[in-house]
Amino acid sequence: MKLTFWGAAQTVTGSMHEIAYEGRRYLLDCGQYQGRREESKERNSQLPFPAPSIAAVMLSHAHIDHSGNLPTLVKNGYNGPIYTTPASADLCVPMLTDSAHLQEMDAIFVNKRRSRKRLIDPAADGDQVEPLYTTEDAEKTFPLFRQVPMHTPTEVGPGLTYSTVDAGHMLGSTSIVLEARNGGKPLRIGFSGDIGRPGLPIIRDPEPMPAVDYLIMESTYGDRLHQDLGSVKDKFADIVSRTAARGGKIIVPSFAVGRTQQIVLVLHQLTKEGRIPSIPVFVDSPLAVNVTEVFRKHKELFDDETAQFLTDGEDPFGFSRLRYIRDVNESKALNDLRGPFMVISASGMCEAGRILHHLRNNIENPRNTVLITGFQAENTLGRKIVNKQREVPIFGEPMRLRAEVAKLNELSGHADQHELLNWMKPLAGKGLKRVFLVHGEPQQQKALARAIQETYGLEVTIPARGDSFVLD
Numbered sequence: 001m002k003l004t005f006w007g008a009a010q011t012v013t014g015s016m017h018e019i020a021y022e023g024r025r026y027l028l029d030c031g032q033y034q035g036r037r038e039e040s041k042e043r044n045s046q047l048p049f050p051a052p053s054i055a056a057v058m059l060s061h062a063h064i065d066h067s068g069n070l071p072t073l074v075k076n077g078y079n080g081p082i083y084t085t086p087a088s089a090d091l092c093v094p095m096l097t098d099s100a101h102l103q104e105m106d107a108i109f110v111n112k113r114r115s116r117k118r119l120i121d122p123a124a125d126g127d128q129v130e131p132l133y134t135t136e137d138a139e140k141t142f143p144l145f146r147q148v149p150m151h152t153p154t155e156v157g158p159g160l161t162y163s164t165v166d167a168g169h170m171l172g173s174t175s176i177v178l179e180a181r182n183g184g185k186p187l188r189i190g191f192s193g194d195i196g197r198p199g200l201p202i203i204r205d206p207e208p209m210p211a212v213d214y215l216i217m218e219s220t221y222g223d224r225l226h227q228d229l230g231s232v233k234d235k236f237a238d239i240v241s242r243t244a245a246r247g248g249k250i251i252v253p254s255f256a257v258g259r260t261q262q263i264v265l266v267l268h269q270l271t272k273e274g275r276i277p278s279i280p281v282f283v284d285s286p287l288a289v290n291v292t293e294v295f296r297k298h299k300e301l302f303d304d305e306t307a308q309f310l311t312d313g314e315d316p317f318g319f320s321r322l323r324y325i326r327d328v329n330e331s332k333a334l335n336d337l338r339g340p341f342m343v344i345s346a347s348g349m350c351e352a353g354r355i356l357h358h359l360r361n362n363i364e365n366p367r368n369t370v371l372i373t374g375f376q377a378e379n380t381l382g383r384k385i386v387n388k389q390r391e392v393p394i395f396g397e398p399m400r401l402r403a404e405v406a407k408l409n410e411l412s413g414h415a416d417q418h419e420l421l422n423w424m425k426p427l428a429g430k431g432l433k434r435v436f437l438v439h440g441e442p443q444q445q446k447a448l449a450r451a452i453q454e455t456y457g458l459e460v461t462i463p464a465r466g467d468s469f470v471l472d
């Protein structure tokens with residue numbers, strides 16, 4: 001068996017690994033690489049193998065950096081099965097549709113700009129660009145999903161079995177075990193996917209993986225230790241109460257998938273417990289609305305706390321003061337509404353989407369609060385806000401940041417260093433030969449590699465893109 005790393009190698013996005021076994025090629029994930037525009041375009045559109053040469057794809061979870069290049073694979077001629085959980089398959093429908101729409105909009109934007117440039121300078125590059133993939137490509141992808149519930153071993157090729165455990169990272173997220181049975185002793189490869197944290201709202205805790213010979217493991221927060229989850233509700237209640245007391249609005253930039261649903265659930269709990277004033281809450285994001293429908297459908301994956309809402313005959317993602325907004329006019333109407341109220345909107349790093357309008361209308365008023373709930377990458381507007389820059393650019397215009405800026409970092413969907421070491425502990429003593437670290441920046445990866453070597457004495461490799469290894 002040969003393992004080749006094609007993405008999320010010494011970086012966090014574009015997860016894609018190839019397994020070659022008995023003359024067939026299989027993919028673990030087919031994620032979108034997210035970086036600088038030109039580099040991303042090149043990486044995502046140029047597959048390092050002919051798409052029809054892949055026999056089957058196994059998808060760990062629905063996040064775009066794991067699933068977001070599946071339509072490119074299909075556009076290039078792939079029409080084999082994509083094995084994943086029912087929840088991941090359902091989540092991929094709104095997520096890949098949204099992603100395709102973004103690609104189409106992006107191509108229109110670039111083409112307009114190029115046409116304008118050519119009017120001024122006929123020698124300028126006027127070639128029209130194509131979207132990475134279209135809505136049609138995404139729609140051709142959906143029928144290829146083969147829904148396999150967790151813990152259900154399934155043959156994906158001659159002598160190769162796929163099975164999963166709950167990775168506790170997002171709804172439907174899995175860690176994958178591949179077992180090769182042809183020839184002598186069975187060979188097992190584990191792929192962690194993204195590993196969550198114990199105690200996250202809605203979903204269950206990460207499950208241990210059965211014994212494997214080789215492990216491909218994520219390392220996003222390989223050198224970090226998170227804060228305790230226990231304080232999330234207290235902090236959240238304080239932020240809502242003090243902003244409401246001054247008649248302000250709470251603007252929450254949030255990832256539409258996962259984070260928004262967690263925030264809604266915690267708000268619901270705080271409301272039930274009478275710990276926050278009863279102010280209107282709006283979820284203003286069509287993608288978040290669609291994704292919340294998928295969450296409602298997959299009750300079988302809820303943790304005990306969330307399942308309790310159902311036992312009590314309640315909708316965990318709905319309460320009387322909460323409204324979901326799809327319509328753009330309704331979204332605009334929020335501009336004229338007086339506080340206090342809360343609006344949760346995407347994108348999570350404030351780079352695009354409706355959140356920009358809400359920030360523009362509210363960021364200069366010291367009565368308001370901007371509540372940051374997730375990681376903010378370098379050079380994003382969200383990072384500038386979280387760093388409390390006095391002036392931030394919104395739609396190209398400088399605006400004074402006078403609203404309060406508050407943070408809730410504890411909801412991170414990724415395990416920290418201790419949690420990663422704990423997660424792999426059951427594997428360490430059971431014949432694990434080697435660990436490959438993926439899905440992390442080099443600094444995080446080196447720190448985690450050292451910690452694994454010191455704690456368990458295992459051989460750890462940090463593969464680069466294109467590196468291959470023979471496993472036996």
Ligand SMILES: [Zn+2]
Pocket residue numbers: 061063169194
């Ligand atoms: Zn993820």
